[in-house]
Amino acid sequence: KDIVTRTTIMGSDMAYYEITPHTHRHYAVCTKCGAMIPLHTCPVVEMPQELTDVDFTVTEHHLEIAGICKDCKNR
Template sequence: MNTTHWPDGIKKTKQREAIWSVLTDTDKPITAIEIAERIGDGTTWMSTIYRTLELLETKGIITRTTIMGSDMAYYEITPHTHRHYAVCTKCGAMIPLHTCPVVEMPQELIAADFTITEHHLEIAGICKKCNSHK
């Protein structure tokens, strides 16, 4: 269980606390629908979940990610360092990479005196579980 404390400057409501609890208890990015399923109280509307996620994202508390070929957004508490995932194209499983595979500056960018301010890397493939179902 994650012990991330309540974010400063965000007003507490019962619904926001439930959403925050789900975000802090998961070890991988999660969709708004999955958050609703985990809350499971039937009183937290999807519009409330999306508004809360948007507020937390605007404050930089959570990070929103979309995966190639999908309109679905995934949310996670903003990590202290940037993070990449390998995504199974069959079941959608996300495998976190604990190191960044982009370890050296491409020569073309060095020659162009280009300064990288951020990067996004997506790795797609088939997970072990899906590979075993061939």
Template sequence: TALEIAERLGDGSTTWMSTIYRTLELLETKGIVTRTTLMGSDMAYYEITPHTHRHYAVCTSCGAMIPLHTCPVVEMPQELSEAGFTVTEHHLEIAGICKKCKNKK
């Protein structure tokens, strides 16, 4: 997140949050980073753009994100093709409780 980047730069840094956000926006525009926003959250997460799209399982307790290395959407629903709809991208988020949080309970 932008906040994590600011924290890693440290207290002695003179970098403003607006600079971090502008830099992330530029990197996203250039395809260098990919921005992900989780359901029910205003927080954006950034990662170096993978070669293929990626989906996540997200812990609803601690917010841990577990990347899925395969896409569970093997084919698009037939209703879309019957409606003449062309899919250009898709996003999938799986919510649940991670092992660490489950073991705490």
């Protein structure tokens, strides 16, 4: 019924579950502790020209940003 959205982390068995938001969401993931920081805007604002040139229709996309969170940096 699309009430809950499951987000998986690339290269991991870890998943994050949340009530399905009205728009899709991306996350920054800490590579040390696994913390997931939600991004409230989509960095993919417009499709690359290469896709437009070949008349490719995007139906979904996935973006994962990896790094180290503030808590892990301060440890």
